[in-house]
Amino acid sequence: xxxxDTESKTKREFQPSNPENVTMYVCGPTVxxxxxxxxxxxxxxFDILARVLRTQFKGVTYARNITDIDDxxxxxxxxxxxxxxxxxxxxxxxxxxDLEALGVLPTxxxxxxxxxxxxIHQMIESLIVQGYAYAAKGHVLFSVESYKDYGxxxxxxxxxxLAGARVDVAAYKRSAGDFVLWKPSGEDQPGWDSPWxxxxxxxxxxxxxxxxxxxxxxxxxxxxxxxxxxxxxxNERAQSACAHGVQYVRFWLHNxxxxxxxxKMSKSIGNVLLVKDLLKQARGEAIRYxxxxxxxxxxxxxxDDVLQQAESSLDRLYGALRQLGNVEIKRTTDAExxxxxxxxxxxxxxxxxxxxxxxxxLFSLSKQANTATDIEHKRSLKASMLACGSWLxxxxxxxxxxxxxxxxxxxxxxxxxxxxIESRNxxxxxxxxxxxxxxxxxxxxxxxxxxxxxxxxxxxxDR
RNA sequence: GGCUGGAUGGCAGAGUGGUUAUGCAGCGGCCUGCAAAGCCGUGUACACCGGUUCGACUCCGGUUCCAGCCUCCA
Numbered sequence: 001x002x003x004x005d006t007e008s009k010t011k012r013e014f015q016p017s018n019p020e021n022v023t024m025y026v027c028g029p030t031v032x033x034x035x036x037x038x039x040x041x042x043x044x045x046f047d048i049l050a051r052v053l054r055t056q057f058k059g060v061t062y063a064r065n066i067t068d069i070d071d072x073x074x075x076x077x078x079x080x081x082x083x084x085x086x087x088x089x090x091x092x093x094x095x096x097x098d099l100e101a102l103g104v105l106p107t108x109x110x111x112x113x114x115x116x117x118x119x120i121h122q123m124i125e126s127l128i129v130q131g132y133a134y135a136a137k138g139h140v141l142f143s144v145e146s147y148k149d150y151g152x153x154x155x156x157x158x159x160x161x162l163a164g165a166r167v168d169v170a171a172y173k174r175s176a177g178d179f180v181l182w183k184p185s186g187e188d189q190p191g192w193d194s195p196w197x198x199x200x201x202x203x204x205x206x207x208x209x210x211x212x213x214x215x216x217x218x219x220x221x222x223x224x225x226x227x228x229x230x231x232x233x234x235n236e237r238a239q240s241a242c243a244h245g246v247q248y249v250r251f252w253l254h255n256x257x258x259x260x261x262x263x264k265m266s267k268s269i270g271n272v273l274l275v276k277d278l279l280k281q282a283r284g285e286a287i288r289y290x291x292x293x294x295x296x297x298x299x300x301x302x303x304d305d306v307l308q309q310a311e312s313s314l315d316r317l318y319g320a321l322r323q324l325g326n327v328e329i330k331r332t333t334d335a336e337x338x339x340x341x342x343x344x345x346x347x348x349x350x351x352x353x354x355x356x357x358x359x360x361x362l363f364s365l366s367k368q369a370n371t372a373t374d375i376e377h378k379r380s381l382k383a384s385m386l387a388c389g390s391w392l393x394x395x396x397x398x399x400x401x402x403x404x405x406x407x408x409x410x411x412x413x414x415x416x417x418x419x420x421i422e423s424r425n426x427x428x429x430x431x432x433x434x435x436x437x438x439x440x441x442x443x444x445x446x447x448x449x450x451x452x453x454x455x456x457x458x459x460x461x462d463r
Numbered sequence: 464g465g466c467u468g469g470a471u472g473g474c475a476g477a478g479u480g481g482u483u484a485u486g487c488a489g490c491g492g493c494c495u496g497c498a499a500a501g502c503c504g505u506g507u508a509c510a511c512c513g514g515u516u517c518g519a520c521u522c523c524g525g526u527u528c529c530a531g532c533c534u535c536c537a
Contacts, residue, residue: 009467027537028537029537030535030536035537036537037537038536038537039537040537041537042537043537070535071535072535072536154466154467154532154533155466155467156465156466156532156533157465157466176534177534179534203534203535224537225536225537226467226468226531226532226537227531227532227536227537228536228537229467229531229532230466230532230533230534231532231533231534232534232536234534235534254537255537256468256469256530256531257530257531257537258537259530259531262529262530263530264530264531265537266536267536290475293475293476293485293486294475294476294477295476295477297468298468298469298476298477299468299469299529299530299531300475300476301475303474303475305474305475305487305488306474306475306487308487309474309475309486309487309488310475310486310487311487312486312487312488313475313485313486313487315500316486316487319500319501320501322500323500323501348477354477354478355477356475356476356477356478356484356485356486357477357478357484357485359476359477359485359486360477360484360485360486361485362485363485363486364485367501367502370500370501370502371501371502428496431496433496433497436496436497437496437497437498440497440498440499449498449499449500450498450499451498451499451500451501452495452498452499452500453495453499453500453501458499458500460499460500
């Protein structure tokens with residue numbers, strides 16, 4: 001498979017350094033508030049990548065961290081008058097609930113920073129001993145000048161970077177670009193004892209320490225949002241490469257931003273879209289669909305209609321599956337299921353995760369399914385659609401549930417609907433169209449849409 | 464100012480040096496008691512100006528506009 005690597009700025013063929021096991025680390029959330037759609041995008045993108053990797057390689061270890069010590073968390077805890085663990089626990093649970101609604105599978109490892117203070121200490125110590133870091137006034141800083149390759153990931157010239165620093169440079173820094181590995185905590189702030197005094201870790205060191213512990217010193221894939229390229233990933237790269245003396249990451253992957261109505265989503269503009277709120281407008285699968293309808297590296301523009309369009313698109317796919325409801329397919333092993341993936345779909349997915357093109361292939365399958373007459377052909381099309389869906393993390397629910405499942409907005413009584421349909425069908429049988437249409441009108445008013453066919457009458461909720 | 468990446472039909476969004484992306488919405492038709500679903504058909508789309516080429520939306524140069532990063536940020 002081919003993946004675009006930010007560092008080399010090219011699409012390269014991906015092979016894990018250990019063919020037995022792919023290692024992937026993705027920057028997870030800082031848990032001080034609810035997840036917004038911009039947090040959801042990398043979660044979904046790398047969930048799809050993990051699903052695909054698992055079909056292509058023997059083993060995959062996927063880690064996504066939880067940052068549970070951070071000044072934003074401290075502020076939220078202080079404001080609420082509770083400990084930081086209360087805040088981080090609350091929003092970790094909320095994050096998990098949101099991701100589950102989006103069909104994101106749990107990762108293999110989900111390290112938390114506060115469980116890795118020892119590893120962080122050891123890594124900082126190693127950097128100091130090797131001359132890459134220095135202690136100053138209760139801080140420990142990474143010396144950017146000590147690492148000649150600094151800036152290679154984000155394509156920044158360290159000289160210009162330092163000259164262009166637009167914030168006041170703290171007096172204890174040897175160089176303006178130096179960044180904090182460890183910083184002192186006041187009496188009222190959370191902190192841990194350390195050789196450099198009581199304090200807490202800087203922002204970047206956590207990912208370096210945790211990825212090394214759980215995935216090894218060199219990892220195959222490191223992912224995150226595009227805004228993390230600098231400074232977060234540049235700094236992580238510097239720390240890890242210097243501490244371990246080996247290449248840190250073989251493929252750097254970054255997803256594009258979600259804009260809202262062509263504007264950056266930000267608190268100051270007040271257009272932050274929380275996943276939990278979007279879930280009131282549409283089902284999680286539709287939100288997931290929107291996130292895969294654009295290529296993962298491209299910016300994605302969120303607007304009022306995208307969710308409705310996604311629901312309609314999924315209606316088409318589930319409609320094809322519903323129509324094949326009685327078509328039995330064999331239970332398949334993983335290997336058999338991969339053989340059901342059409343070449344066009346597979347090639348698109350293995351070419352840097354081209355999900356829009358893969359979806360086009362899926363729509364082509366649905367069209368074939370809608371026109372197929374041969375039962376064996378139908379079987380194979382249904383199996384293929386479901387297999388493709390499993391790569392993308394969609395189409396895995398019962399079509400009837402997709403069309404009839406209750407949402408916040410609809411509270412319907414399925415048995416009552418079935419009764420009304422039966423009455424209408426009795427009227428239809430005696431060609432009493434006025435009664436039949438009156439009943440259908442009542443159902444329409446309830447938000448129920450009917451579909452008559454030779455196989456009987458089906459219904460769905462009008463979303 | 465420096466560094467990235469964009470600009471495709473009403474909307475979303477791929478891709479390619481010469482052939483229909485795809486989906487949503489619209490329009491016409493088939494089917495249907497009527498609908499719905501499905502099927503068939505349908506739309507001067509590729510920011511602007513030059514250049515290369517037999518031929519460019521696709522390559523090169525420039526212009527305009529948009530977004531991101533430049534130590535809070537998915």
